[in-house]
Amino acid sequence: MIKIFTKKVWSVSLITGAIGLSAFTNHPPKIPVRKTIEQRIDSLMAKMTIDDKIGQTAQRGASSRVKGPLPEVLKTAVREGRAGSVINVVEIDKVNELQRIAVEESPRHIPLIFARDVIHGFKTIFPIPLGQAATWDADIVEQGSRIAAQEASSVGIRWTFAPMLDIARDARWGRIAESPGEDPYLASILAKAYVKGFQGDDLTKQNTMAACAKHFAGYGAAEGGRDYNTATIGVQMLYDVYLKPFKAAKDAGIGTFMASFNDLNGVPATGNQFLLKGILRNEWKYDGMLVSDWNGVVEMTTHGFARDSSDAAAKAANAGIDMEMASNTYEKNLKALIASGKVSITQLNMLVRDVLRLKFRLGLFDNPYTEQADGKVLLTDASLAAAKKAVIESAVLLKNDNVTLPFGKNIKKIAVIGPLADAPHDQLGTWTFDGDSKDTQTPLAAMQHLYGKDNVFYAPGLNYSRDHSTDGFSKAIKATHDADVIVFFGGEEAILSGEAHSRADIGLPGAQDSLISALHQEDKPLVLVIMAGRPITIGSVLDKVDAILMAWHPGTMGGPAIADMLAGIYAPEGRLPVTWPKTGAQEPLYYNHTNTGRPANKQNYVAIDSIPIGAWQSSLGNTSHYLDAGYLPQYPFGYGLSYTMFDYYHLVQDKTIINMGDNIQFSAEIANVGEHTGTDIAQFYVQQMVGDVVRPVKELRGFKKISLNPGQKQTVIFTLNTADLAYHNQAMKLVTDPGKYKIWIGKNAAEGLQGSFEIKEPVVVEKINKVRRIKR
Incomplete structure (x- = not known):
C-alpha cells in the first residue's frame, strides 16, 4: 500500500474507490494550466x-x-x-x-x-556565406551558425539579421558575398541549416538567436x-x-x-x-x-x-x-x-x-536578463577547429597544372607574395562587425610556422589589393630567387564586396595582374590563392599561373587551413555555388538558364577573330553568344578539382517510364583513380524537355558528398519523385508535366553520365453509366 500512495496523484485518484480510503474521496487540486x-x-x-x-x-x-x-x-x-x-x-x-x-x-x-548583424560569425569568423555555400555541406553551415549564436547570445544578442537567402546570379553585385549562390535547391538546403544552427531546438534557451x-x-x-x-x-x-x-x-x-x-x-x-x-x-x-x-x-x-x-x-x-x-x-x-x-x-x-x-x-518575458557565462564561450578551441574545417571544405581548387599542388617533399623554400598574405582584417571578409583582426591567423604566419621562418621569403609587392604602385615589385621579385615555389595571395579587400560595394570590373584590382605577370617571368611554379567576396575574372593571368585556389574571404582560421591545403595535409573540398565568368560583361550568368530558340554550342559558335575582313553582313552563327567572350563561363556551377581523380561510370536506372506520383531511382559508380584520398560531390541534374513555360537546361535535384581512398569506389543513389519536378505553369498552378526528361550524374553542371525517362500521360477512365449497364 505504501508503494501505491507514493505514486503520482493521478495514479492515486484512480485507485481510491478500490481501497476505500476517505482521505482520497475528494478530487486532488488542479494544476494551473499554463497560458498559451x-x-x-x-x-x-x-x-x-x-x-x-x-x-x-x-x-x-x-x-x-x-x-x-x-x-x-x-x-x-x-x-x-x-x-x-x-x-x-x-x-x-x-x-x-x-x-x-x-x-x-x-x-x-x-x-x-x-x-x-551576426552574418558569418561573432568572434570566431567563418568563411563568408558564399564560401560556406561552396562546402555544399549543411552540417558545416549549421555548426557555424550554432557557434555564432552561442558567442553572440553570451553578450545578450538574441536576434541576428541572417541568413541572407537572396539567389545571386550576378557576381558584380557586392552582396553576392552574403548569398547562398545561384541555385534554389542548394540554397534551400542551406537555409534550413542556418535556421537550425541559429535557433537550435528551443528558442527560449539563452544560447540561441532568432x-x-x-x-x-x-x-x-x-x-x-x-x-x-x-x-x-x-x-x-x-x-x-x-x-x-x-x-x-x-x-x-x-x-x-x-x-x-x-x-x-x-x-x-x-x-x-x-x-x-x-x-x-x-x-x-x-x-x-x-x-x-x-x-x-x-x-x-x-x-x-x-x-x-x-x-x-x-x-x-x-x-x-x-x-x-x-x-x-x-x-x-x-x-x-x-x-x-x-x-x-x-x-x-x-x-x-x-x-x-x-x-x-524567445522566453524574454520569463528570463529577460543575460547571465555572465561561467566558462569560455568566445574563440574556443572547438570553435576555431570548426572554422578551420569550414575553410577546407569551402576552398575550391580551380586549376592544378603539372600537379603543382599539393607541395611535394622537394618544396622546402617558399616565396609568399601578394597584398592578402598577411592582411588579418581583410581576411575576415564583409560584415564582420565583431571580428577582431588580432584573432586572425594569416597565411604568412601559418606558413612560417609550418615551414620555418627562414624558409618563407615574404614581400607583399603591393600594400593592399587596390594598390597601383609598382614600387614593391623589385623586392617581391628578389624574394623569389631562392624559392622553390611562389604563392601569390591576391583578390580583393573585404571592403570591396558586401553591401553597397558592387563592381563593374570584377578582375583583380590594382596592379595585381602586372605583379603576377612579373612573377611569371621567374619561371618557377606559381600558385594563385584568391581571397575575395565574389568570383574574380582571371583571364589575363590564367595562363601565367600553375594552380589556382579560391579561398573566398576565409575568416579567422584561413591561414592555417590554406597552409595545410598547400602542403597536402588536407585537400580542398569546395565546389562552386555560382557560375564563374570569363568577364563581368557576361553577367548575369547562371547554369540553370533556358535554352532560347538558338542556343550556342561549339559547332555553331563564331569567335570575333574568325570573322573574315569585309564579311558580308549576316547573323553568322545564328546563336546566342558573345563574339568576344563566347558562350561558356570560365568554370561551371558545381566545378572544383581535387588532389586526386574521380571517375564516374555505370549509370543505372530502375525504370524508363513512370506514372505520375511514382519514384524513379538512378545510381552511378564513383571511383578514386588517383593517388590521394579525396572528397567529391556527386551532383544530380534534371532537364524537362517540354513544358507549359520554357524550362531550364538543367536543374540541380540532389547531391551527395563522398570521401574515397585511392582505389576505392562507391555507389551513389538518387531517388526522384514526380512531385520533385513541379513548377509553376502559365496559370500559376504548381504542376508536374507528363513527357520526356533527361538526367545527369556528374562532377558539375557541365558534364556527367546521361540518362532519360518519361512520365506517362495519366489515363482517364470514363465511368460506365450504371443505367446503361443495367439495360444491357
Missing part, C-alpha cells in the same frame, strides 16, 4: 495604450555600435516604452542595463530584443548587379527560383523575415502587399515577425512610391511591416494615421502581436 503564448499576448494587449503599441514597432540603436556610455536619449526612449528592439548594443552590462529599464521602468514592463530570412524578395536580381537597384522578375521565376529558399526557411520555423530594399516589378518590397501579405502571410501562413531593412520605410519616398513619411508609414504598416528599423515614420505618424482611418487599429494590433509573439517565443 496567444493568451498571454491577449492579456498584455488589453492593457496597452495606442502609444504603448506604437512603441513596440520601433527599433532603436546606432548604425554600427553604441560606443561609450549608453546615450540618455536611448535610455529615455526605453523608459517611456518607445522601443521594441535595440540594435548594435553588444556589451553585456549595457544590454542588461537597458533591459532592466524596460522591464522595471517602462509602462508595460515589456522586455527588449537585442539585435545585431534568425532572419532576408531580403524578401528579389534583391539578388538587382539590375546590372548595382546594389539597391530595381528587380524585374516574372512571377513564375519568382516562385520557382527566388522564393524557394525563403519558403524553406519559413518551413524550418524561422523567427523573423526582413523586407528588401529594392522595388520588385515597380513596387518597393517594404510596401509590397503582394509579397508581404499575399505570399508571406496568406499563402505561407507565416506568423513570425517582419522587420524593415535600415531606413527601408522612409526610403519609399525616394523610390517615388510614397508622397512623404506619413504615406510611407501607412504603406509599410498596411503591407505588414511589424517593426521599423532605424527610421521613425511609425513613431511620428501611426497615431494620426489610425485616427484618420488610413491605418486601422486592427492592423496595428496585428503588427504588435507579431512583435510580442517573438519576445514570448
Whole structure:
C-alpha cells in the first residue's frame, strides 16, 4: 500500500474507490494550466495604450555600435516604452542595463530584443556565406551558425539579421558575398541549416538567436548587379527560383523575415502587399515577425512610391511591416494615421502581436536578463577547429597544372607574395562587425610556422589589393630567387564586396595582374590563392599561373587551413555555388538558364577573330553568344578539382517510364583513380524537355558528398519523385508535366553520365453509366 500512495496523484485518484480510503474521496487540486503564448499576448494587449503599441514597432540603436556610455536619449526612449528592439548594443552590462529599464521602468514592463548583424560569425569568423555555400555541406553551415549564436547570445544578442537567402546570379553585385549562390535547391538546403544552427531546438534557451530570412524578395536580381537597384522578375521565376529558399526557411520555423530594399516589378518590397501579405502571410501562413531593412520605410519616398513619411508609414504598416528599423515614420505618424482611418487599429494590433509573439517565443518575458557565462564561450578551441574545417571544405581548387599542388617533399623554400598574405582584417571578409583582426591567423604566419621562418621569403609587392604602385615589385621579385615555389595571395579587400560595394570590373584590382605577370617571368611554379567576396575574372593571368585556389574571404582560421591545403595535409573540398565568368560583361550568368530558340554550342559558335575582313553582313552563327567572350563561363556551377581523380561510370536506372506520383531511382559508380584520398560531390541534374513555360537546361535535384581512398569506389543513389519536378505553369498552378526528361550524374553542371525517362500521360477512365449497364 505504501508503494501505491507514493505514486503520482493521478495514479492515486484512480485507485481510491478500490481501497476505500476517505482521505482520497475528494478530487486532488488542479494544476494551473499554463497560458498559451496567444493568451498571454491577449492579456498584455488589453492593457496597452495606442502609444504603448506604437512603441513596440520601433527599433532603436546606432548604425554600427553604441560606443561609450549608453546615450540618455536611448535610455529615455526605453523608459517611456518607445522601443521594441535595440540594435548594435553588444556589451553585456549595457544590454542588461537597458533591459532592466524596460522591464522595471517602462509602462508595460515589456522586455527588449537585442539585435545585431551576426552574418558569418561573432568572434570566431567563418568563411563568408558564399564560401560556406561552396562546402555544399549543411552540417558545416549549421555548426557555424550554432557557434555564432552561442558567442553572440553570451553578450545578450538574441536576434541576428541572417541568413541572407537572396539567389545571386550576378557576381558584380557586392552582396553576392552574403548569398547562398545561384541555385534554389542548394540554397534551400542551406537555409534550413542556418535556421537550425541559429535557433537550435528551443528558442527560449539563452544560447540561441532568432534568425532572419532576408531580403524578401528579389534583391539578388538587382539590375546590372548595382546594389539597391530595381528587380524585374516574372512571377513564375519568382516562385520557382527566388522564393524557394525563403519558403524553406519559413518551413524550418524561422523567427523573423526582413523586407528588401529594392522595388520588385515597380513596387518597393517594404510596401509590397503582394509579397508581404499575399505570399508571406496568406499563402505561407507565416506568423513570425517582419522587420524593415535600415531606413527601408522612409526610403519609399525616394523610390517615388510614397508622397512623404506619413504615406510611407501607412504603406509599410498596411503591407505588414511589424517593426521599423532605424527610421521613425511609425513613431511620428501611426497615431494620426489610425485616427484618420488610413491605418486601422486592427492592423496595428496585428503588427504588435507579431512583435510580442517573438519576445514570448524567445522566453524574454520569463528570463529577460543575460547571465555572465561561467566558462569560455568566445574563440574556443572547438570553435576555431570548426572554422578551420569550414575553410577546407569551402576552398575550391580551380586549376592544378603539372600537379603543382599539393607541395611535394622537394618544396622546402617558399616565396609568399601578394597584398592578402598577411592582411588579418581583410581576411575576415564583409560584415564582420565583431571580428577582431588580432584573432586572425594569416597565411604568412601559418606558413612560417609550418615551414620555418627562414624558409618563407615574404614581400607583399603591393600594400593592399587596390594598390597601383609598382614600387614593391623589385623586392617581391628578389624574394623569389631562392624559392622553390611562389604563392601569390591576391583578390580583393573585404571592403570591396558586401553591401553597397558592387563592381563593374570584377578582375583583380590594382596592379595585381602586372605583379603576377612579373612573377611569371621567374619561371618557377606559381600558385594563385584568391581571397575575395565574389568570383574574380582571371583571364589575363590564367595562363601565367600553375594552380589556382579560391579561398573566398576565409575568416579567422584561413591561414592555417590554406597552409595545410598547400602542403597536402588536407585537400580542398569546395565546389562552386555560382557560375564563374570569363568577364563581368557576361553577367548575369547562371547554369540553370533556358535554352532560347538558338542556343550556342561549339559547332555553331563564331569567335570575333574568325570573322573574315569585309564579311558580308549576316547573323553568322545564328546563336546566342558573345563574339568576344563566347558562350561558356570560365568554370561551371558545381566545378572544383581535387588532389586526386574521380571517375564516374555505370549509370543505372530502375525504370524508363513512370506514372505520375511514382519514384524513379538512378545510381552511378564513383571511383578514386588517383593517388590521394579525396572528397567529391556527386551532383544530380534534371532537364524537362517540354513544358507549359520554357524550362531550364538543367536543374540541380540532389547531391551527395563522398570521401574515397585511392582505389576505392562507391555507389551513389538518387531517388526522384514526380512531385520533385513541379513548377509553376502559365496559370500559376504548381504542376508536374507528363513527357520526356533527361538526367545527369556528374562532377558539375557541365558534364556527367546521361540518362532519360518519361512520365506517362495519366489515363482517364470514363465511368460506365450504371443505367446503361443495367439495360444491357
